[in-house]
Amino acid sequence: GAVVSQHPSWVICKSGTSVKIECRSLDFQATTMFWYRQFPKQSLMLMATSNEGSKATYEQGVEKDKFLINHASLTLSTLTVTSAHPEDSSFYICSARVGSSGEKLFFGSGTQLSVL
Amino acid sequence: KQEVTQIPAALSVPEGENLVLNCSFTDSAIYNLQWFRQDPGKGLTSLLLIQSSQREQTSGRLNASLDKSSGRSTLYIAASQPGDSATYLCAVRPRNTDKLIFGTGTRLQVFP
Numbered sequence: 001g002a003v004v005s006q007h008p009s010w011v012i013c014k015s016g017t018s019v020k021i022e023c024r025s026l027d028f029q030a031t032t033m034f035w036y037r038q039f040p041k042q043s044l045m046l047m048a049t050s051n052e053g054s055k056a057t058y059e060q061g062v063e064k065d066k067f068l069i070n071h072a073s074l075t076l077s078t079l080t081v082t083s084a085h086p087e088d089s090s091f092y093i094c095s096a097r098v099g100s101s102g103e104k105l106f107f108g109s110g111t112q113l114s115v116l
Numbered sequence: 117k118q119e120v121t122q123i124p125a126a127l128s129v130p131e132g133e134n135l136v137l138n139c140s141f142t143d144s145a146i147y148n149l150q151w152f153r154q155d156p157g158k159g160l161t162s163l164l165l166i167q168s169s170q171r172e173q174t175s176g177r178l179n180a181s182l183d184k185s186s187g188r189s190t191l192y193i194a195a196s197q198p199g200d201s202a203t204y205l206c207a208v209r210p211r212n213t214d215k216l217i218f219g220t221g222t223r224l225q226v227f228p
Contacts, residue, residue, distance in 0.1 A: 043218040108158040
């Protein structure tokens with residue numbers, strides 16, 4: 001099956017620093033990448049949808065200037081948490097859709113972010 | 117607004133039992149429904165995908181059913197094993213959108 005490589009798997013940073021999370025589709029072209037956030041014992045909440053070569057579409061309540069998404073190629077999408085604060089501590093996970101009309105989504109292994 | 121609910125929130129059973137996990141959604145205008153498995157601190161693995169026109173899907177010991185009109189899906193796990201221990205999430209894809217709306221999950225523990 002399709003593989004989505006996400007890293008780092010975990011990161012601890014100081015408040016005020018920026019953290020970049022990468023997701024790569026290893027054996028397919030991901031025209032669309034979805035970024036989710038999951039707080040402890042809660043479900044995944046969609047943050048934004050990115051299509052290769054265009055600006056990301058953010059969900060209501062998600063600050064686009066704080067969570068910068070770049071999808072510059074068909075195999076790489078990045079999420080940068082800028083000026084991270086303790087309340088940004090969460091599990092971040094990406095998923096990629098195979099092809100422009102594919103129905104299945106393949107998920108990265110997630111990144112646990114802890115902001116001190 | 118589509119809302120997805122899963123019950124029970126947690127389940128602990130001895131090995132060998134047959135299980136039923138429930139998922140309900142408020143808007144029947146869906147494109148498909150998927151069941152995922154999530155291991156602690158890990159990503160998601162897709163288990164079964166049911167199109168809106170389908171009633172059920174089967175894969176090994178897993179069977180998922182969909183009753184779109186009543187807004188319900190069930191995941192049936194036969195002869196549960198300790199390796200089945202994980203969180204099970206259902207997610208619906210509303211019509212005319214790429215997004216998935218996830219349920220709150222059922223944390224399953226199967227003990228030997």
